[in-house]
């Protein structure tokens with residue numbers, strides 16, 4: 001399937017793609033989610049950050065990374081010297097996938113088919129914005145960025161050549177850090193996350 005030819009400047013094309021994504025039925029996740037959460041940030045950003053999917057708070061707020069994972073991400077970016085306002089922040093999957101447990105909506109990981117279906121949109125965001133550096137947070141984002149499954153442990157710490165001369169970096173997802181039960185381990189893993197982002201900061205300067 002080919003992406004249609006788009007008319008207009010970058011902002012117009014971005015708004016068109018976003019509008020189309022709002023009506024997306026390429027996978028079943030649109031049925032239960034509140035809304036489609038598209039990427040946001042400067043359309044000339046040198047850096048794109050890809051998360052997994054909107055969480056409970058993002059699903060309600062309509063913006064990516066505003067909940068607990070987003071707060072951790074913001075803190076880590078600040079520590080690493082990356083200005084979030086200079087980054088375009090998006091997700092591999094644009095609808096919240098969850099399971100109801102009483103009143104709570106518990107996050108469920110998107111599967112390979114959902115990630116692949118949603119690459120239709122991510123690919124258009126990347127082709128439009130053409131960031132020099134793309135950071136994938138966690139396995140789902142890495143899969144969406146690379147088009148294949150990789151392990152974070154073996155992929156983090158080094159640049160991966162992407163199309164159009166872009167550089168891809170893989171690191172952990174902030175939610176993984178929030179889930180670590182051991183405080184010491186959490187501190188160590190958070191420091192490593194900041195180190196990964198520091199390497200990225202060097203390159204976006």
Ligand code: URA
Pocket residue numbers: 051052053054055058063064065066067069070091175
């Ligand atoms: N986790 C993600 O991967 N993306 C968000 O937008 C929020 C939480």
